[in-house]
Structure formats: C-alpha cells, structure tokens
Amino acid sequence: MTQEIHGTVAAGFETVRDEFAAFVATERSDYEGQLCVHVHGRRVVDLWAGDGADADSLYGVFSSTKGAAHLVAALLVQEGTLELDRRVTYYWPEFASEGKGALTLRELLAHRAGVVGTDSGFSRQELADDRQIAERLADQRPFWRPGTAFGYHGLVIGALSGEVVRRATGRTLQEVYEERVRALYGLDFFLGLPAAHEPRFRSTQVMEPTDRQRALLDSLPSGPHTLAAVAFNRHAAEPTDLETLPNDPLVRAKGPASVGGVASARGLAGMYAAAISEVGGRVPLLKEDTAAEFGQFHSVGYDLVARAHKSYGLGFQATADTWYPVLGVGAFGHSGAAGSQGFADPRSGVAYGYTRRRFAFPGGAGVENERFVAAVQLAAPASG
Incomplete structure (x- = not known):
C-alpha cells in the first residue's frame, strides 16, 4: 500500500513533492522520512511520510550533527574568539603530546590531525562524552604526521573542536550551540x-543489507587493526555498533x-537557513566571508580512513563535490x-534538511x- 505524503510545498516546488512521493512509493511500507527546504530564509518544502511520524518527529542524525558543531566554530572564528591559523595548543596545551604541537586549528577542522581514535578504543560511556x-x-x-594528509575523524572531530571551544570560552560546544543557535x-x-x-524521538531502525549491499560491505577493507577500524571504534573491547x-x-x-544530534528535517533546514539567510x-549568523571560508575546499583527494576520494571544508563536508555536483x-x-x-x-540561498528513520x-x-x-x-531560481 502506497504511503500518504503529508505536508506542503510552495508554488513552483511541486516537482519536489512529486520526487518525494515517487521515492516513498518504491520503499518498504515501514519507511519514515522528512524533507524540508528553505530558499532565502523562506520555507518552501515541508514534507513527511510514515506511520506514526509527523513534522515534529525527531531522529538520530548521526554525522549531520557535525554541521551544528562547526557552525559554532564558525561563529567563534567570525567574532575573533578563535583563530584558524593559531596552533591548537594555544587553546589546549596538553594536545602537544606525541608530536601534535604544530597542528593548527584550521588543519584540525579539515580532518588533518591524525588522531581518528585511540590505540585501545573507547567505551560506549566515553563515546557519549566529548570531554572524555x-x-x-x-x-x-x-596515526599519520599531523597536517600531511587527511582522513575522516568520524567519531571524534566534534570532541576535538569542542575541546578547543571549551578552552577558549569556558563553556562546552553544546552550551554555546544551545544559547546562540538552537534556542x-x-x-x-x-x-x-x-x-x-524524549517522547518525540523515533529510534533508529537497522535494515538487513540487500545482496548488493552485502557484497559491497564484504569488499571493504576489514580487520581489527585497520585505520577504519580505529576510526569507527571497531577494535575496542566493546566494539561500537x-x-x-x-x-x-x-x-x-x-x-x-x-x-549524537537529534533533529527533524525542519531543524536541519532551519539551522542552515539561519546560517546564510535572514530568518x-x-x-544571517554567518557573514559571507565566513561562510565562504568554512565552505572552501581544505582537504580534497584520498581520504586515508574512507580509502576513497573525499572533500572537506572546515568541519563541514564540501557538499557539492562530496555528494551533489548540481550545487554551487x-x-x-x-x-x-x-x-x-x-x-x-x-x-542559491537553499537550506536543506532530510531525515530518515532507517539505517x-x-x-x-x-x-x-x-x-x-x-x-x-531546478525550482529554486524561479522562486528567488
């Protein structure tokens, strides 16, 4: 049975609703998802589907959390509290241990620090706590000479930048984000x-891999001591699921x-709208120069963790190259x-948010x- 599509789109964005509906029609009957888009600060797409879901449902958004974390970093750089080309040790002296003393904040945010994990791994309790x-x-x-290469610091980049924020401001990154952005x-x-x-949270559903997905997973490098295993804490005594x-x-x-972020599509899109548009x-939270610097390519090429071509700005993915060449x-x-x-x-003035319950x-x-x-x-230029 085809699921009902809920929500609204502004005139000119009907094709977005059509694409969302066409996708949902091909999915399993238990699909849940939300799609929200702003253009120049105006909400133009607000859609959702799924039994028991609505526009206010909240989902674990995994690494989309890094966008919120590094919006905080961008704001602090913009106002001069942080300086990108200062050494990390200016804010956090203890970080100099084991040859990391020359690393700059710019390099850290660009996934060039080389500390994607620890030799023995983290416990689940530690992974929940950025201070730990x-x-x-x-x-x-x-795991490589800092600054000479890059690799995705998937489970730790927010803790690294967050500790710099805490040392510079006396407050956690989460506290700064809550006051200056979310609230x-x-x-x-x-x-x-x-x-x-908590009642609004919809727990992540893990789907069984298809045969094609299983073949892809089996082809990926594996082993308890690979860089990917360290980066995703698969080598720990309590391997991370x-x-x-x-x-x-x-x-x-x-x-x-x-x-660790929890969000709706409205929340994701709304944050990015506030970053670049009057809302x-x-x-806008970010001046044009700040947005340009944080979105500028800083690490492009072979990612040592992913073992593939990747592109990063400062804390953010360089989204046009990484995922969607149609973007500016x-x-x-x-x-x-x-x-x-x-x-x-x-x-283009587009701010985009998408959430999905299933993994x-x-x-x-x-x-x-x-x-x-x-x-x-395609729709955004006509709306502008």
Missing part, C-alpha cells in the same frame, strides 16, 4: 536531547558533537550515517537525496 574523548586523544600518538531560533535540532522531548548509537539514552542526553528578522561552489553541510542530509548553498547499509547520505536535491535546485 578529548582527554584520551590529547595523549594519543597520531534563539527555536530549532528542533538538539545536541543533548532534553527529557521533555554505529547503527544503533542514537538509540542509547546516554548518547541522546549528552549529544556528543560528532554523532525572523535576524541577519562553496555549499557546505554534512550527511549522517542513517541517510540524513543537511546543507546550505549560499549561491540502510553501507550508511551515509541516502541516495534518494540526489533526486530531491536536483529537483530543489
């Missing part, structure tokens, strides 16, 4: 889910800045392992985003 992650990483010998705009994008909102991480109440409550009578140069955002996607395209292997941005983003970009 940072303390362990300060003493860790890097200010009333966003349903939490780094630390309050207990009052990434697929179910947001289902842990401790992870949701603490909101680790790499993977609610407020000027300088688009920045971040995907999440269960399929979520959020980004801002300053050139489908091998993880990463849901492929359906490609058709949604293409439809949005």
